[in-house]
Amino acid sequence: MTPVIAFFCVLAGLLTWVYLVVEPSSEAGGRARADLTAHRVPASYLGLAPKPVCVTPVVPLHTLPFEGQLLEPNKVYASFGAVDGKLTLWDPSTQESFPVPAGKVRVMPAGTDEQGSAVPGNCPARVRG
Template sequence: MLRGLALFIGQRRWQTWVPWVLPALLPLFFGAFPGVGSFVHDAYLKAFDTDAEAVGVSAVWQLYAATRWGALVLILLFGPALYGYARHFHLSRLDRIPVLVTLLAVLFALCDWGTTRFVLGPAAKTGTTAVSQASSGNIPSSYYGIEPEWVCVAPLAGQAAEEIPVQGGAFEPARPLLHLGASGGNVVLWDTGADRKSGKDNRTLTLPLSRLRISPTDDPRGTCGASGRQR
């Protein structure tokens, strides 16, 4: 690729090669914005039926996750490198439009493939693996600032579990839940047990953090007491 880029740049004045090469470097600038990393977190958290905003991923970790977009730079530079070889071997003359259109089509296809193959695809696969680990009673590995942890959760004194507003299903304080994160005064928990109403398992629950007592637990298969600690 480097040889192709050298041929491409050597055959043209800087006014003509910069418009080709500069867009290929955009993923580096694109990834410099913290919010871009949330796409990676969202792909991971989709398996948990939640997103980066809900679990409160910090801007620092979003910025770090955004570095994965750097893989697209190599893919986008493939176009100018290929064109450099084409000009060198006289396969293209006078910047014919069909050649440019073909190269652009190839670049778009490669960009789409690269995004799936190197950025969002691996994140989604890791999320699916994390769900499988949680369903088996294990602790999923951390992922760019997301630190899953098994916890016991109980209402604060004087409150019943039925009084706690919850999104995603019934709140069962008797069993450990997987803590995914918290944001905006709410905590996001993953419940692998069956809902007593729907019978559905593997549910994402969102509850108000200020009304709960949360304690870490080492046994996701155990039982939690009314105090929010494992029995």
């Protein structure tokens, strides 16, 4: 096999992988984003299972450190779980993710875990100072 033919075989394999793996995951991510924005429980994809949650600080809100976005306790966020003491939340209205200290908030499910089921438009806010 000549190097040119080998190159095109590798290239064809790479393009096939991109088409079969990368593109479907971006479509699944787009569907999950659309579901969350429309207040529906999204399907999991590639092992990620974003859960609609209500997040209430257990410390006074003004003392809660933030990175990128302030926590609004009356909003429904998507949670991707906690890692290294930080809870990653995704805000459907801004379409941005941000961390909050997991030990300084209480997380409650918003709606059910059933894919496609309705999620409330907001959370009952119970905020300390």
